[in-house]
Amino acid sequence: MKRYFSIIAVMALVLCMLVGCGSKKDDTSSKSAKQEETVAPESTDNSGQDAETSDSSSDDTNQLSGKHHVVIKVKDYGNIKVELDADTAPISVTNFVKLAKQGFYDGLTFHRIIDGFMIQGGDPNGDGTGGSDETIKGEFSENGVENNISHVRGTISMARSSENDSASSQFFIVQSDSTYLDGQYAGFGTVTSGMDIVDKICKDTPVTDTNGTVEKENQPVIDSIKVVD
Template sequence: MAEIKDPENTIVMETTKGKVVIELMPDVAPAHVARIKELSREGFYDNVVFHRVIDGFMAQTGDPTGTGTGGSDKPDLEAEFSNVSHARGTCSMARTQNPNSANSQFFICFEDAPWLNKQYSIWGQVIEGMDNVDKIKRGEPVRDPDSIVSMRVAADL
């Protein structure tokens, strides 16, 4: 069991495959961390599917339509690219070709993905439950996809 050092900057995500604990990085991407916490507190991510899951790469979620084209009703975020590397367990925002288009969709890396470095805004790191992330059904789109059951800020639990 991972030690939660800062409950206000930790996400507890219950998925159909089990619990995933994510340590947030407010020092790296403050606006993106604020958005993830805001949407989590609103229950936005509850019952949202993992719509795009590529073996050896990443699992993507955060689209309430489940199609990969949706987002929240909040404005898109300015990019917060950093020197943090996309490694196994990294949580990063999905976006369109426009670097300032991240909104609610995000992905969790299954493996290191250095080609994404400095092109996507990293906001967290899985500290517990990567074994559960590894169990998420693969596909583009996924047939009968796994989903986020609930996603909460640890301080609120």
């Protein structure tokens, strides 16, 4: 009888050890997933949930083509000049130009900054939860759209949530090559002048965590985004 109970005790101990190992593995996987989420330039924009998936920017008859140029004026820093490629990302460019012409971006901020990665802005709430009234189709290969704009230094791209077609107004400018984002985010242009300003913003701005969160009083202000042509 004693031997019988000893066998049961040993089996119970082994079972506990296996369960413990399994829990540790799951926890590691959870941590890895969480780390990957914080690296991506995502928004938690819920502003377009009740709207149609795509706005008028997705209508072929309304889409821009060719190259377009904008100037992002950042308060106390200077101008970032950007060339937009509507031949590659017509929906994203049309949406961005439309919002800029409406003055949507004037007075908004860069709310998320990660030195060595990117600066993200264009959220009216200033915390990653806001956007414009409409969402657009994500122009990247994982969403069935060919886009050869790589996320190298100077690329401007649309931020989004985990939903492929959730981008609206938030955008990010890549500070350091991040080509692992290719195929997952819609690059739609390139900075032609002012990457020194992006570098300075990344260097100067204090953040509260590794996700690049910036307190509202420290967020660099976008005075305006003007469409040149």
